[in-house]
Amino acid sequence: MNFGIAFFIGYRYWRVKKSNSFASFITFFAVSGIFLGVAALILVSSVMNGLEGNLKNKLLGTVPHVTVSTAKPMQDWKQKVKQVEQLSDVNTAIPSTSIQGMLQSSADLTAVQIFGVYPSDGNHIPTVSHNIYPGALSDLVSGKYRIILGQELARKLKVRIGDKIRLVSSKGVIYSPLGPVPSQRKFVVASVFETGSQVDANVAYIHYKDARRMMRRSPSKVSELRLFMKDPFYAPEIEPQLAPIFPEQKIQVTDWRQTYGSFFGAVRMENNMMSLMLSLIVLVAAFNIISALVMMVTDKTTDVAVLKTQGLSSSNVMAVFMVQGTFNAVIGLVGGLIVGVILSFNINSILNALGLSILGPGMALPVDLEWQRVITIAVGTLILSFVATIYPALQASKIEPANALRYE
Template identity: 45%
Template sequence: MTTSVPVFIGLRYWRARKDTRFVSFITLFSVLGITIGVAALIIVSSVMNGLEGRLKGQILGAVPQLVIDAGELPLEQMQADLRRQPHVVGQVPLLSSEALVMRGHDMGGVQLLGIDPVLELPFSPIAAHMVQGQYDALQGGEYRILLGSQLASQLGVFSGDQVRVVAAQGARYTPMGRVPSQRNFTVAGVFNLGSEVDQRMALIHIDDASRLLRQTPQWRLYLDDAFLAPMVGQQLNQHWQALPTPPSLTDWRSEYGQLFAAVKMEKRMMSLLLGLIIAVAAFNIVSALVMMVTDKTADVAILKTQGLSRSAVMGIFTTQGMSSSLLGTLLGLLVGLALALNLQPVLDLFGIWLLPPGQPLPVIIDKVQVFYVVCGALALSFLATLYPAWRASHVNPAEVLRYE
């Protein structure tokens, strides 16, 4: 008995419509369920990838991804070690402190970064998102500052206005007590990244930061993938752990780890909920096959009397169930990819803007993720066919054909 016989009979049962209209109705719903589940999972996963990628670029591209306090490690040795790291694309000096930016009675708390704009320019995304002024307007000794758009709006300031910066670091002790380090700065520009960085970050020249904070610079690393910061930090720690006083490292997770952990958890929960749609469709396949087995019991008994083995009988109904699954998965794949690639134009037709007007919905289609969705749908459907197929393979021809 060739393997083509179970496949041929299974496909013939799957195409049959006479006297099996109710079964065909359930089969149709199982195909539609798998189609909707696969398409929804691809679309939602792509949108979540896009939103995560936008956050990654807007936030992790601007904030320090990995910061090293060299301590007693010679600068030349540290830079040589960093050049050997494959994921490090840039290393620049940095001074950082919590600070208050004040204008009259209005104020806002920020992370104050002292940078060298010339060294930062090839790596920082802020230069490409200036809405007022210029990124290179920061000049040492001129005490200029760049503010995020949300903070500038909150303070009501524009380029050329004066603000007072009160830093947490660099405080001095006087006969009147501890006096925080503070100074007036001129707003040299305003940037807009479209994220909370616009509210929580301010930039000054590193020379001005050195006078204000009275600190020695740390080193800021730019990576080709910010999510690799923990791995790179661990590798550097292992490399330097034999030193008497190894450098200390901090990465972006100390400030934004909870945000991206929440995004990852949301992605997993959405995938789980949409995967349940595919599971429901798989249960419809079980129902359709069980009724088909009941309807075709006599046919199965005759086939077994002609020498069809139990595995071949299971192959018949597995083929029938997987035909519905393959059709639904293929349709879901095509619909999901088509909508994901044209999601914003489709939403525009209905006048729907999920983000503020002017910001298109970001979509990143992960081929590996799509592959897992398709394989998961097919695997779940295959498992759903096993019980009905096993039940059909255990039909006793003598009992079924006794009164035929």
């Protein structure tokens, strides 16, 4: 097969003005469909990746990635921390404790997750410690019974800094002649934190020793470690590596998936569904390429017959129309890639210029352009478009010169 001749003829067929205006109309929509589909795929996937990354940083920077708890206090817990931090996937480990309870103010009552931490460990939870106002994590002092609330939680309870709220927990329950009595104590709102995630509505922080007292356990003992992973999505792989570190007793390992796994699963499913829906635009455009090429083959039947009488092989004829269809796909693809990348980098500036705000006033869309996904979109579009040219080109190669030129 002489590809040079096939390429030249295919390029000439693509460049010259089409005699069939309807075929030109279909070709225009095929190119436009690929252009819009590729641009939309790049833009939407970049925004969805940005949203997922934003949630990963804000949400998973607040809650424990992995929690290791033991029934009895750990012996030499500082040594255990050093051993855990030596694991390749673990970034840091700190003593922690958690309480599921109820917070009651004069205005409302709501369920809450309480984390007991040492203020000195604030560097390990920067998402919270860097977004506390007007105070800091150091406002938590053992024995003062102070609490730091998420902004949305404080708004729901209608409390301000300095107000008192009651924490009621089933941990540390005692039994009296009147029945079980839950552990409860009044706390003073010391500060408020805001991460911009759903954690702001159901998480609060108190001093580690105060949390242990609420559970009616020794404040100086440690029976729970809070692990932060280098990548939170590798949390399930850490459990088998933790068992040898605690040979003296059975441990319970939980990770963020128990609480927020379904939330991230929904975000990822939405990302996949959006990509699938936009990919259908490219698929429809590919079908338009088939329609346009079928019309072109019908229009050029006589030309193909003449070329075959002059020695052009069937494989060359097939290549001619495949080249023509691929040219249309490449134009739409290149245009879509350029526009999609430009929009991804400038979407917030464009929305501001138009006076639009998708996430609310003052909030910008998080954008994370993954070049690997851009390459995948480009290669996938090229392959799909190339496959779409095979059938019309194959039909063109089957044209018999004798039958096509019988009445010429």
